[in-house]
Amino acid sequence: MRRVPCGRENAKNKVGPVLNGVMGSVIGAHPEDYNFSAALKAKGESGETxxxxxxxxxxxxxxxxxxxxxxxxxxxxxxxxxxDVIAYLSTFTK
Known part of the structure; x- marks a missing residue:
């Protein structure tokens, strides 16, 4: 798999939330300004990451x-x- 530079300081929420720092973050809470479904918010509220x-x-x-x-x-x-997708997402930093 070719390594691609990831994470952008100017990333913006579009159809989905920005991916910077998603791995390890609370489900349904990252980024704070994205409107997640109640199902994802509930997972985060129960402590899932x-x-x-x-x-x-x-x-x-x-x-x-x-x-x-x-x-x-x-x-x-x-x-x-x-x-492969998980490895890619793991390259995005906060």
């Missing part, structure tokens, strides 16, 4: 991970692709 296990479950099936999420993405089926 975007660790590798949770991110893998989200990437595999957002609707199974957070029942009631607004995410339209169906998920990734290949474990290698999931691992």
């Amino acid at each position: 975007w660790n590798e296990e949770n991110m893998a479950a989200w990437l595999k099936s957002p609707k199974d991970f957070a029942k009631g999420t607004k995410m339209a993405f169906a998920g990734l089926k290949k474990e290698e692709e999931i691992a």
Whole structure:
């Protein structure tokens, strides 16, 4: 996998939230100015964070991970692709 420079100081929320610092952050709370679904906010309020296990479950099936999420993405089926996305997200710094 080719390493790509990640994280932008001027990143803005668009269809989804900015990805800077997402790994390790509280689910449904990063960034603070993004409108997350109640399902994701509830996960964060219960203390869950975007660790590798949770991110893998989200990437595999957002609707199974957070029942009631607004995410339209169906998920990734290949474990290698999931691992690649997590590795990529881990390169984004706060």
